Amino acid sequence: MNEFQDRRTIQEIVHNARTVAIVGLSASELRASNFVGYYLQRHGYRVIPVNPNEEEVLGERVYPSLRDVPEQIDVVDVFRDPAAVPEVAREAVDVGAGALWLQFGVISPEGARIAHEGGLAVVMDRCLKVEHARLLGRMHWMGFDTGVIAGSRR
Amino acid sequence: MDEAPREFGFNTRSVHAGQRPDPYTGASATPIYQTAGFVFEDTESASAYFNLQEYGNVYSRIMNPTVAAFEERLANLEGGVGAVAFASGLAAQAAIFFALLEPGDRIAVAKALYGGSTAQLNHLARKLQITVDWVDMDDPDGWRSTVTPETKALFAETIANPGGNVLDIELAAAVAHEVGAPLVVDNTFATPYLCRPLEWGADLIVHSATKFIAGNGTTIAGAVVDSGAFDWSNGRFPSIAEPSTAYHGLKFHETFGVYGLLMKLRSETLRDFGAVLAPFNAFLLLLGLESLSVRMDRHVANALAVAEWLRGRPGVSAVRHPALLDSPYRPLVDRYLPAGAGSVFSFDLESGREGGRRFIEALSLWSHLANVGDTKSLVIHPASTTHRQLSDDELAASGVAPGTVRLSVGLEDVDDLLWDLERGLQAARGSAVPA
Numbered sequence: 001m002n003e004f005q006d007r008r009t010i011q012e013i014v015h016n017a018r019t020v021a022i023v024g025l026s027a028s029e030l031r032a033s034n035f036v037g038y039y040l041q042r043h044g045y046r047v048i049p050v051n052p053n054e055e056e057v058l059g060e061r062v063y064p065s066l067r068d069v070p071e072q073i074d075v076v077d078v079f080r081d082p083a084a085v086p087e088v089a090r091e092a093v094d095v096g097a098g099a100l101w102l103q104f105g106v107i108s109p110e111g112a113r114i115a116h117e118g119g120l121a122v123v124m125d126r127c128l129k130v131e132h133a134r135l136l137g138r139m140h141w142m143g144f145d146t147g148v149i150a151g152s153r154r
Numbered sequence: 155m156d157e158a159p160r161e162f163g164f165n166t167r168s169v170h171a172g173q174r175p176d177p178y179t180g181a182s183a184t185p186i187y188q189t190a191g192f193v194f195e196d197t198e199s200a201s202a203y204f205n206l207q208e209y210g211n212v213y214s215r216i217m218n219p220t221v222a223a224f225e226e227r228l229a230n231l232e233g234g235v236g237a238v239a240f241a242s243g244l245a246a247q248a249a250i251f252f253a254l255l256e257p258g259d260r261i262a263v264a265k266a267l268y269g270g271s272t273a274q275l276n277h278l279a280r281k282l283q284i285t286v287d288w289v290d291m292d293d294p295d296g297w298r299s300t301v302t303p304e305t306k307a308l309f310a311e312t313i314a315n316p317g318g319n320v321l322d323i324e325l326a327a328a329v330a331h332e333v334g335a336p337l338v339v340d341n342t343f344a345t346p347y348l349c350r351p352l353e354w355g356a357d358l359i360v361h362s363a364t365k366f367i368a369g370n371g372t373t374i375a376g377a378v379v380d381s382g383a384f385d386w387s388n389g390r391f392p393s394i395a396e397p398s399t400a401y402h403g404l405k406f407h408e409t410f411g412v413y414g415l416l417m418k419l420r421s422e423t424l425r426d427f428g429a430v431l432a433p434f435n436a437f438l439l440l441l442g443l444e445s446l447s448v449r450m451d452r453h454v455a456n457a458l459a460v461a462e463w464l465r466g467r468p469g470v471s472a473v474r475h476p477a478l479l480d481s482p483y484r485p486l487v488d489r490y491l492p493a494g495a496g497s498v499f500s501f502d503l504e505s506g507r508e509g510g511r512r513f514i515e516a517l518s519l520w521s522h523l524a525n526v527g528d529t530k531s532l533v534i535h536p537a538s539t540t541h542r543q544l545s546d547d548e549l550a551a552s553g554v555a556p557g558t559v560r561l562s563v564g565l566e567d568v569d570d571l572l573w574d575l576e577r578g579l580q581a582a583r584g585s586a587v588p589a
Contacts, residue, residue: 007159029205030402032409038207039516104411127411138209140172142420143225144236144413149162149170153180 004102004112007147013099013121014132017074019047021066023088024079025049027057030073030102033079034058036129043132048073050079072095077128078096078106085111093118101128164231164347166510169444172226187219206401206409206421214565216425220433224440228367228377231443232359233317235382236416238424239375239436243342243362244274245429246376250338250360253415253423254307256393257283262300264291264310265551266319269541271311271340272548288551291319292482297329306390311514312351312490313343315526316536316560317502320477320486327355334388342366342527343496347450354490357384358415366496369442369449373435378419382412394418449529449565454494456571457563463572464501469509469583471557475499476552497564498526500536503557509582510535510557516581519566519574526562531571534560 020040025033025047037047037058048069049062056062063069066076066088076092078101082094083106092100092115100115101106102124112122123131133139134146162170173184174496192211194200203210211217221239229237240246255261255278263275265288279286289294291310294307301308308330310321323339330337341349345366351359363375386394386407394415397403400422407414424430453478461475476483477495487495503509513535514522520533524540534540536554563571 011159023489029207030397030404030409032190032411035207036408038202042202042208130411130413133209140174140220140226141211141219142209142236142417143222143229143238144416145171145226147230148158148174149160149167150174151170151173153177 004116004122005068005126006123009121010123010126011135013075013101013123014128014135017098018130019048019073020045020075020077021048021050021063021069021081022077023050023066025051025054025057025062026079027054028076029111031079036077036079036103039129040132043137066095066097067125069095072144075099075101075128077101077103079103080106082106082108082111086114089114089118089120091122101121101126103127156256159346165447167230168227168347168446170224171230172228173440177259179235184220184223186433187214188433189218190214193372206351206404214433215428215430217421218430218433218436220440221431221436224436224443225284225377227440227443228346228361228363229379230351231446232341232379233346233350233352233381234359234379235412237377237379238416238419239363239377239431240424240431241376241431241441242374243340243364243376244270245427246360246362246378247271247274247340248278249419249423249427249429250358251278251307252282252427253393253419254336254338254391255282255284256306256322258304259306260285260287260302261302262287262289262297262305262308264289264314264319264321264474266291266317267311268315268340269536269543273543283521291321291326294322294325297326298332301329301333302333303333307335307338308506309338309340311340311343312349313476313498315343315498316474316540316554316558318474318483318495318499320476320483320490320495321351322486323351323354323356323490324491327357327468331355331356336384343498344491345446345450345496347447348454348493348496349490352379352381357381363439363442363586364525366450366453367442367446367527368439369445369527369529370438371525371528371530373390373442375431375435375439378416380412380416384415385442398422409556419453450494450496452565453497453563456565456568457497457499458494459568460563460571460575461499461501464575467579469504470501471504472502473499474501498560500554500558500560502555503559503582505582505584507537507556510537510559512584513559513578513582516578517574518577519570520561520578526560527554528562529565531564531566532562532578536560
């Protein structure tokens, strides 16, 4: 499991990604996927919703699958049942995405292996919003441990 | 980014965790954000903060940057995912019990407990219609024979006040997890320097930060730290896993994952209780944590020296320091508290209640005071003070006899402390006190 929670991999994704395709992004403002998509938009990421059951979420056109997305994807962020992850991982490899990110509870060793062998960076059972807030955002304002130790102003 | 992130040591984290140089001014010490409210950037941000869609400062009854620096530092040192600070240790306890328990629930609690906590639990039991099942934590079968399918939490102190009973954390955690309940540990007497219960399977930590964390007896404060490891969606904690009426049906555990309980504790329980830690007090606690390990080493050494000296003194019938070689808790100390068992312990005077009074009146360096974990050495007679509200049975269950004296050994020179104690012991025996 820790193989797919590497701190350096997480840092590189959070710092360098620009385009995030969220698979399973819900239109409901109460769902975790919507929280994450909303947050990522506020922090300058381009969010591309992927969900066969929606047409527009968070002001963005929704695509039924990753293969339908007409632009380069840096991160495929997954809010799906773990059983659906291997197929999502294969699609992510096919479209040449940079990373596969599996959210809290989306635990699929097979999906992680498929993406890893396809050359993608992989993070599993972590939240992209939380990791952004930890490293670049305001999570420390809520009393959460960010793990950031620094005595310099850089 | 070709270097892996470094795993910093405890002392480094005590000084730095939770605090970064102020990006605007460069201030090296944590600024005291003495403000009630925070100006929103725009209306969109304001609603995002209120909806919990974005981490943002709203109002100091819920969050404050100085308080947050303390919360993060404590969480980091305990190995938790985060913390919520409160105005006192008892406020922190009341809040976590309030968040976890529903009317009709049961909680299993070690009988050897701080008297204030015993009184609080009895009070909560009456008001919240919960049942407290008291446990003999020294009985290896105590927890398992007490918990029921209705038990929603187990609660004990790492080192019990004032009896010095040491909790078998792994055992209690195993029993807790068998019934799908969290183990809540009061780690006040050990501090994260001497013991980190989350590493042994505990799920939640409560602190009276008033004690060794503040360190100098300046501040009343408390905190809850969460390991983030407990599965609140196991079907037993609907108030954490199911839609919250306070936030339009938000499911805290699903939405915030390992941070769900703390988000609920902050944005519902603290918000509604209002027992918030003041920014200035958080600043003092940050200073305290910076020197925690240095102070604790001296506290531990001084306390053990005093305990060993007391043993065998005329008029002293028992010394209950858990690190003494013949203490029944010594195996647990070796396991859970290898760097020391703190500096608070009790001993019994043969001369009982009256001897206790004479002992305390004869002391001139030790302060007769209802606190522990100060740089100054403190002494109290529990039967007439901290444990006065307890019945005789509750008193005995807490490890307190009429002649029990509790010491909190400070950082003074040990010879000076022993000189004063000798005067007290002579008075307790009825001898004239030397000038």
